[in-house]
Amino acid sequence: MTMQTLLAPETISVLLPDGSSRQFPKGITAIDIAKAIGEGLAKATVAAKVNDNLVDASDVINKDARVEIITSASDEGLSIIRHSTAHLVGHAVKQLYPTAKMVIGPVIDDGFYYDIAYERSFTQEDLQAIELRMHELIAQHYEVIKKITPRNHVIDIFKARQEDYKLRLVEDMADVTTMGLYYHQEYIDMCRGPHVPNTRFLTFFKLTKISGAYWRGDVRNEQLQRIYGTAWATKKQLDAYLLQLQEAEKRDHRKLGKELNLFHFQDDAPGAVFWHPHGWTIFQQLIQYMRLRQQASGYVEVNTPDVMDRSLWEISGHWQNYRQNMFTTTTEDERIFALKPMNCPGGVSLFKHGLKSYRDLPVRMAEFGKVHRYEPSGSLHGLMRVRHFTQDDAHIFCTPDTMQQECSLVIALVLDIYKQFGFTEVAIKLSTRPANRMGDDATWDHLEQSLIDALDSMALEYQINPREGAFYGPKLEFVLRDAIGRDWQCGTLQVDMNLPERFDISYINEAGQRQRPVMLHRALFGSLERFIGILLEHYSGTLPCWLAPVQAVVMSITEQHASYATQVGQQLIRSGIRAEIDTRNEKIGYKIREHSMARTPYLLIVGNEEMINKTVTLRSQTGENLGTSSLTDTLLLLKKMAASPLYLCPLQQI
Numbered sequence: 001m002t003m004q005t006l007l008a009p010e011t012i013s014v015l016l017p018d019g020s021s022r023q024f025p026k027g028i029t030a031i032d033i034a035k036a037i038g039e040g041l042a043k044a045t046v047a048a049k050v051n052d053n054l055v056d057a058s059d060v061i062n063k064d065a066r067v068e069i070i071t072s073a074s075d076e077g078l079s080i081i082r083h084s085t086a087h088l089v090g091h092a093v094k095q096l097y098p099t100a101k102m103v104i105g106p107v108i109d110d111g112f113y114y115d116i117a118y119e120r121s122f123t124q125e126d127l128q129a130i131e132l133r134m135h136e137l138i139a140q141h142y143e144v145i146k147k148i149t150p151r152n153h154v155i156d157i158f159k160a161r162q163e164d165y166k167l168r169l170v171e172d173m174a175d176v177t178t179m180g181l182y183y184h185q186e187y188i189d190m191c192r193g194p195h196v197p198n199t200r201f202l203t204f205f206k207l208t209k210i211s212g213a214y215w216r217g218d219v220r221n222e223q224l225q226r227i228y229g230t231a232w233a234t235k236k237q238l239d240a241y242l243l244q245l246q247e248a249e250k251r252d253h254r255k256l257g258k259e260l261n262l263f264h265f266q267d268d269a270p271g272a273v274f275w276h277p278h279g280w281t282i283f284q285q286l287i288q289y290m291r292l293r294q295q296a297s298g299y300v301e302v303n304t305p306d307v308m309d310r311s312l313w314e315i316s317g318h319w320q321n322y323r324q325n326m327f328t329t330t331t332e333d334e335r336i337f338a339l340k341p342m343n344c345p346g347g348v349s350l351f352k353h354g355l356k357s358y359r360d361l362p363v364r365m366a367e368f369g370k371v372h373r374y375e376p377s378g379s380l381h382g383l384m385r386v387r388h389f390t391q392d393d394a395h396i397f398c399t400p401d402t403m404q405q406e407c408s409l410v411i412a413l414v415l416d417i418y419k420q421f422g423f424t425e426v427a428i429k430l431s432t433r434p435a436n437r438m439g440d441d442a443t444w445d446h447l448e449q450s451l452i453d454a455l456d457s458m459a460l461e462y463q464i465n466p467r468e469g470a471f472y473g474p475k476l477e478f479v480l481r482d483a484i485g486r487d488w489q490c491g492t493l494q495v496d497m498n499l500p501e502r503f504d505i506s507y508i509n510e511a512g513q514r515q516r517p518v519m520l521h522r523a524l525f526g527s528l529e530r531f532i533g534i535l536l537e538h539y540s541g542t543l544p545c546w547l548a549p550v551q552a553v554v555m556s557i558t559e560q561h562a563s564y565a566t567q568v569g570q571q572l573i574r575s576g577i578r579a580e581i582d583t584r585n586e587k588i589g590y591k592i593r594e595h596s597m598a599r600t601p602y603l604l605i606v607g608n609e610e611m612i613n614k615t616v617t618l619r620s621q622t623g624e625n626l627g628t629s630s631l632t633d634t635l636l637l638l639k640k641m642a643a644s645p646l647y648l649c650p651l652q653q654i
């Protein structure tokens with residue numbers, strides 16, 4: 001038998017990523033293709049991509065195809081490792097707690113979770129026991145086996161195992177006739193996959209916490225327990241991540257908020273911030289900064305009502321699409337009002353008021369608007385996720401011709417502002433048209449292209465999120481990287497075709513005809529509350545001097561120096577420095593420690609010598625001795641350090 005007759009009709013041709021094409025017998029698997037390329041690759045194979053679809057390494061390939069081997073080095077490979085580690089939680093949990101019922105175990109950022117129904121609460125000891133058992137199972141290097149199984153058989157299997165929730169999930173998929181079952185020795189999980197072929201890929205994981213969850217994420221349903229974990233391809237990656245977690249815990253803004261006496265929360269107002277004087281000072285500094293930046297960029301500032309009639313929300317579409325997140329109220333005269341969840345309908349009403357001509361455009365209307373959104377109580381998280389927050393919102397109304405230019409201006413402004421807050425690594429994401437959308441393709445082409453051209457003209461790199469745009473227009477997202485490498489999505493720029501239409505707004509163009517303006521929505525900090533949370537964690541509580549609630553403290557060494565200390569302090573305050581005076585009858589060492597802990601950037605110490613010579617001795621928060629100098633010189637230095645970066649940059653840049 002020649003090669004030709006052996007392979008002839010049963011051969012498929014496989015196109016590899018390097019552009020080469022190889023012949024394989026029909027029914028070959030990705031793992032066998034990997035073996036043919038090299039033993040090393042075969043060992044590293046987590047899964048494969050066949051014509052862009054992720055499949056198991058054991059899946060057979062019956063037609064000519066493009067095949068890419070997926071290893072743990074890729075994001076896709078890592079995500080599969082995380083998903084398989086979730087399954088392994090199931091394997092370990094069922095061995096240790098046979099009456100537990102497994103619910104769902106998806107992948108999340110940096111890891112995975114598994115929701116479980118169990119008769120008692122899991123403890124930290126349970127978590128350790130589960131982790132230990134997982135490591136034992138991994139050490140067996142057992143093979144994960146996939147079996148495509150007919151629906152009825154799947155139901156029988158889960159019935160026999162009393163996996164009630166898996167049965168409910170099967171019910172949800174009424175049209176599906178066969179399902180993928182993954183066998184982890186005696187444990188069986190249902191999944192679309194793909195999964196790793198062997199547990200040896202799952203070595204570098206850690207279970208991180210237990211929390212509550214609800215079946216289908218609905219508080220009215222029964223409560224479940226959620227086990228969170230993280231998983232990585234290498235020990236180095238895992239260690240780096242755990243270190244980052246530790247760092248994050250140390251600088252948790254909720255902890256810092258307490259220590260620095262900035263804000264608190266209480267049960268009477270879930271998800272609403274009680275700002276203490278020092279916290280509110282930071283808030284005011286941000287507003288003041290943004291206000292000046294906006295003034296210098298041709299914005300006007302407006303304010304719109306917090307409570308507006310239901311009919312307005314019907315026009316905007318919020319009543320139909322967002323009502324479950326809105327706080328509403330009915331008045332004595334039976335009118336229904338809603339607290340604004342967004343500032344846009346207010347902004348568009350302002351534009352609509354009075355006739356606008358093309359000469360009035362662009363209108364750049366900024367509003368520090370407080371918005372109210374009912375978020376599930378389980379999702380609330382310090383300042384990062386609240387129900388009541390203030391947006392540095394703005395709506396720009398412009399002609400289609402100037403839209404790209406307006407987008408460029410917003411992008412330049414947001415990047416410059418982030419830089420002044422110490423964020424130099426900013427990723428930009430462009431979300432394009434979703435499947436469900438309004439407007440014709442030509443309009444979408446124009447809007448998307450305008451955003452792309454704006455980014456290209458500024459030589460900025462960006463990532464495209466296909467089909468992630470809002471139904472009414474494409475969107476840019478600005479993602480900050482903080483000091484410990486975490487990413488935070490803050491700013492957004494959205495193009496909107498919907499609200500101008502719904503509110504029927506127009507301007508008179510050069511030909512004297514009514515024309516619809518383009519509406520842009522933009523927020524740069526996003527939520528001021530959340531941005532403060534991010535700043536606190538980024539700076540680990542030690543804010544730059546211009547943002548610090550207290551910039552300097554004047555301390556007397558003994559009671560004899562109290563009046564001189566007061567005199568110095570008042571001079572600082574009159575010069576616009578946020579200063580405090582500490583003339584308490586305490587040891588100077590104690591005072592220094594206390595104000596350093598409070599992260600006050602500058603400590604001014606006055607004793608006999610300073611009082612006689614009219615000088616002060618200056619110390620930095622970090623303990624650096626900055627020497628003794630005249631009051632005038634100290635004042636000059638402090639004024640320079642306390643000024644916002646806005647005042648330090650040349651005028652044309654603001």
Ligand SMILES: [Zn+2]
Pocket residue numbers: 083087105189190191192193
């Ligand atoms: Zn799964």
Ligand SMILES: [Zn+2]
Pocket residue numbers: 342343344393394395521522
């Ligand atoms: Zn808006």
